[in-house]
Amino acid sequence: MTRRFTPLWLLLPAAAVLVPxxxxxxxxxxxxxxxxxxxxxxxxxxxxxxVGFANYVxxxxxxxxxxxxxxxxxxxxxxxxATLAVGAGLAVLLTKVGRLPRLLLSLAAMAAWAVPAIxxxxxxxxxxxxxLGLVNxxxxxxxxxxxxxxxxxxxxxxxxxxxxxxxxxxxxLYAGIEAIPGSVLEAAAIDGAGxxxxxxxxxxxxxxxxxxxxxxxxxxxxxxxxxxxxVMTAGGGIxxxxxxxxxxxxxQAFAAGEYGLGSAIGMVMMVILLVxxxxxxxxxxxxxxxx
Amino acid sequence: MKPRLxxxxxxxxxxxxxxxxILWMVVSALPxxxxxxxxxxxxxxxxxxxxxxxxxxxxxxxxxxxxLSAVALTRFNFRFRTTILVLFLIAQMAPIEALTIPLxxxxxxxxxxxxxxxxxxxxxxxxxxxxxWMMRGFVAAVPVEIEEAAALDGASRLTILYRVLFPLVxxxxxxxxxxxxxxxxxxxxxxxxxxxxATDNQTLxxxxxxxxxxxxxxxxxxxxxxxxxxIPVLIFFLLVRRHLSTGLGGAVxx
Numbered sequence: 348m349t350r351r352f353t354p355l356w357l358l359l360p361a362a363a364v365l366v367p368x369x370x371x372x373x374x375x376x377x378x379x380x381x382x383x384x385x386x387x388x389x390x391x392x393x394x395x396x397x398v399g400f401a402n403y404v405x406x407x408x409x410x411x412x413x414x415x416x417x418x419x420x421x422x423x424x425x426x427x428x429a430t431l432a433v434g435a436g437l438a439v440l441l442t443k444v445g446r447l448p449r450l451l452l453s454l455a456a457m458a459a460w461a462v463p464a465i466x467x468x469x470x471x472x473x474x475x476x477x478x479l480g481l482v483n484x485x486x487x488x489x490x491x492x493x494x495x496x497x498x499x500x501x502x503x504x505x506x507x508x509x510x511x512x513x514x515x516x517x518x519x520l521y522a523g524i525e526a527i528p529g530s531v532l533e534a535a536a537i538d539g540a541g542x543x544x545x546x547x548x549x550x551x552x553x554x555x556x557x558x559x560x561x562x563x564x565x566x567x568x569x570x571x572x573x574x575x576x577x578v579m580t581a582g583g584g585i586x587x588x589x590x591x592x593x594x595x596x597x598x599q600a601f602a603a604g605e606y607g608l609g610s611a612i613g614m615v616m617m618v619i620l621l622v623x624x625x626x627x628x629x630x631x632x633x634x635x636x637x638x
Numbered sequence: 639m640k641p642r643l644x645x646x647x648x649x650x651x652x653x654x655x656x657x658x659x660i661l662w663m664v665v666s667a668l669p670x671x672x673x674x675x676x677x678x679x680x681x682x683x684x685x686x687x688x689x690x691x692x693x694x695x696x697x698x699x700x701x702x703x704x705x706l707s708a709v710a711l712t713r714f715n716f717r718f719r720t721t722i723l724v725l726f727l728i729a730q731m732a733p734i735e736a737l738t739i740p741l742x743x744x745x746x747x748x749x750x751x752x753x754x755x756x757x758x759x760x761x762x763x764x765x766x767x768x769x770x771w772m773m774r775g776f777v778a779a780v781p782v783e784i785e786e787a788a789a790l791d792g793a794s795r796l797t798i799l800y801r802v803l804f805p806l807v808x809x810x811x812x813x814x815x816x817x818x819x820x821x822x823x824x825x826x827x828x829x830x831x832x833x834x835x836a837t838d839n840q841t842l843x844x845x846x847x848x849x850x851x852x853x854x855x856x857x858x859x860x861x862x863x864x865x866x867x868x869i870p871v872l873i874f875f876l877l878v879r880r881h882l883s884t885g886l887g888g889a890v891x892x
Contacts, residue, residue, distance in 0.1 A: 364762055365766060368760060620732065628728075
């Protein structure tokens with residue numbers, strides 16, 4: 348390697364894009380969260396003031412913050428559990444079927460994975476539409492409104508999220524199971540272990556590192572769900588009943604004009620996701636992925 | 639011969655259930671009038687073209703930059719190499735939705751609100767960490783000996799980079815490009831935030847929302863538009879099927 352041709356030149360284009368458009372905005376997010384920046388200040392009517400932690404104090408003292416935080420955690424947890432159950436179940440199923448059913452299921456899952464979040468949301472909205480939806484017609488529910496009740500609205504959005512994200516879990520775990528030597532599973536079968544026991548006592552321990560990656564990856568995605576909630580519940584549901592932190596931050600800033608408060612919510616998200624990410628990194632290290 | 643009837647039937651049923659919303663989308667869109675209405679009445683063709691242009695620019699910019707960075711991170715050993723790699727991994731997890739707030743002000747101050755250029759820039763930035771991470775694997779898979787042989791033949795570093803290494807990682811670059819394409823193509827968030835009033839510069843995801851009307855949603859048109867938006871992604875996804883489980887998929891979902 349010659350001295351003149353340093354790797355830094357090769358990294359320069361990436362830095363030129365990422366520093367102004369990624370690093371600087373993170374810094375700015377922190378800065379705005381310490382400002383009194385509302386619609387009046389943005390349009391120039393009032394001077395912008397530095398308020399320190401006032402936005403955070405207001406946020407943590409707000410009952411809605413804790414309820415939205417709680418909803419976000421429960422929603423993400425439910426999505427992660429459902430995604431894992433469906434993804435892992437189907438991965439095991441894939442190992443038990445013939446070539447044609449396997450191809451069909453793989454293609455269907457691939458298609459669900461590929462569908463853009465927005466088109467997926469609109470299709471499910473149509474299926475569950477109050478007046479014209481297929482589901483209400485088939486189940487003879489009349490004009491039942493699925494997004495009116497908080498729980499059914501969350502469940503509907505959750506179903507779309509799971510539909511979008513189980514294929515990743517299925518494909519990854521199926522690849523992992525296929526890599527387990529057949530002799531191990533055969534030995535278990537000879538010892539009389541059923542499919543259920545073989546799954547929990549042989550596959551799960553062997554696939555542990557892979558499972559950890561899939562779990563944390565899912566936590567990060569489901570914690571950040573935006574498009575599905577924003578589109579399907581028209582920006583967070585009736586009276587904000589379906590808000591999660593991400594959507595709330597966005598709405599505080601761009602709908603309510605509370606840019607400072609929105610940024611504070613964004614910073615809370617940032618910290619939570621950083622913690623999850625550090626856990627992820629530790630898992631990657633342990634599973635031996637060389638950095 | 640094992641009795642596989644039960645699992646086989648179950649797998650086929652699940653496949654049908656999973657594919658059903660997509661089939662329903664296409665079937666509901668099918669009266670050709672829907673597509674005609676979408677393509678003519680509401681300027682959808684223009685939005686489609688906008689989405690294509692943005693996605694292509696992002697794919698090319700992000701691909702080239704990621705290639706150069708990946709070479710730096712695999713072929714050289716330097717002080718903060720591991721730190722930089724970890725930072726790229728962390729960046730993939732960042733809540734990009736929250737960053738719309740500072741980016742909105744940044745783009746506004748640059749006078750770039752309502753331009754397709756603003757979308758190209760932010761998407762290039764947000765696809766890069768994953769693209770670099772993925773390209774790194776492909777570059778690492780090329781034996782160093784090939785480059786060393788070229789160097790012995792007197793080829794300059796730049797020549798090696800573009801004449802030797804680049805063609806060898808081209809398939810990997812194609813796979814990476816698909817992920818960048820999908821991220822840019824599917825984006826709803828930034829299109830919503832940065833293109834606020836210039837309807838001519840709208841991209842597909844927002845154009846879809848045009849057909850949602852307060853009195854009655856035009857479901858036929860919504861399904862036709864959703865179908866048109868889904869087709870390119872479906873095609874690209876099937877093309878990179880084999881790389882899906884290796885790439886960790888981090889860039890695919892919002």
